Amino acid sequence: MAERFFAEYVGLVNATVYMNDLINNKGVVKSTITTTPVNEKYLVVTYYNDIPVLTLASGAVVEYEYGSDVPNWDTLTDVTDGDHSTGFTYDYVRSSLDMDTIGVYTVPVTVTDASGNASLPLAIEITIVDTTVPVITDAVGDTSYVTGTTEPNWATGVTALDGYDGNITANIVITETAVDMVTVGTFNVTYDVDDASGNSATTVTRTITITAT
Numbered sequence: 001m002a003e004r005f006f007a008e009y010v011g012l013v014n015a016t017v018y019m020n021d022l023i024n025n026k027g028v029v030k031s032t033i034t035t036t037p038v039n040e041k042y043l044v045v046t047y048y049n050d051i052p053v054l055t056l057a058s059g060a061v062v063e064y065e066y067g068s069d070v071p072n073w074d075t076l077t078d079v080t081d082g083d084h085s086t087g088f089t090y091d092y093v094r095s096s097l098d099m100d101t102i103g104v105y106t107v108p109v110t111v112t113d114a115s116g117n118a119s120l121p122l123a124i125e126i127t128i129v130d131t132t133v134p135v136i137t138d139a140v141g142d143t144s145y146v147t148g149t150t151e152p153n154w155a156t157g158v159t160a161l162d163g164y165d166g167n168i169t170a171n172i173v174i175t176e177t178a179v180d181m182v183t184v185g186t187f188n189v190t191y192d193v194d195d196a197s198g199n200s201a202t203t204v205t206r207t208i209t210i211t212a213t
């Protein structure tokens with residue numbers, strides 16, 4: 001809250017010295033000081049001394065998909081202050097934050113009230129994640145073979161791309177144990193892949209038909 005005391009005009013220099021001592025030596029007063037004349041003899045010295053307090057806002061979103069826009073910082077924190085309700089200035093140290101790279105980033109933030117009182121820093125942890133599944137593409141598709149055909153390389157024509165990891169074709173898991181090249185019938189070859197964040201692609205199935213010669 002606002003702190004006030006009377007000072008005599010004749011004592012203004014002393015009052016200023018006293019206040020500067022509170023600011024610089026004792027650290028009691030951290031804000032700007034204003035003086036208001038009351039009459040010919042007295043004036044009122046006013047200062048606002050409450051330190052604002054920052055907290056993480058309820059429901060603050062601190063996890064973002066890679067490539068997202070930077071957070072709306074003002075929605076992430078709440079500020080409480082005894083002597084100000086507006087006029088706050090925020091200072092975010094967010095130079096390390098990379099919205100395009102998954103990981104956990106610490107963003108310290110401080111707020112200063114209109115009288116120059118700065119809060120203690122609040123460390124906001126921002127997590128950047130990849131929740132987007134990779135996509136498998138089969139350029140060959142369902143195929144028929146006559147019985148006795150040499151078993152082909154089932155990997156041919158199949159690729160996997162992930163928006164974050166890039167080309168993860170090498171990680172595709174091919175399941176072809178059901179295929180029997182010498183028996184008439186239909187069999188499935190399946191293709192699965194996970195990205196590095198554990199997101200599984202939709203399984204792609206290639207139907208293999210074995211026909212009589």
Ligand SMILES: [Ca+2]
Nearest residue numbers: 050051081113
């Ligand atoms: Ca304050």
Ligand SMILES: [Ca+2]
Nearest residue numbers: 130132162195
């Ligand atoms: Ca992904």
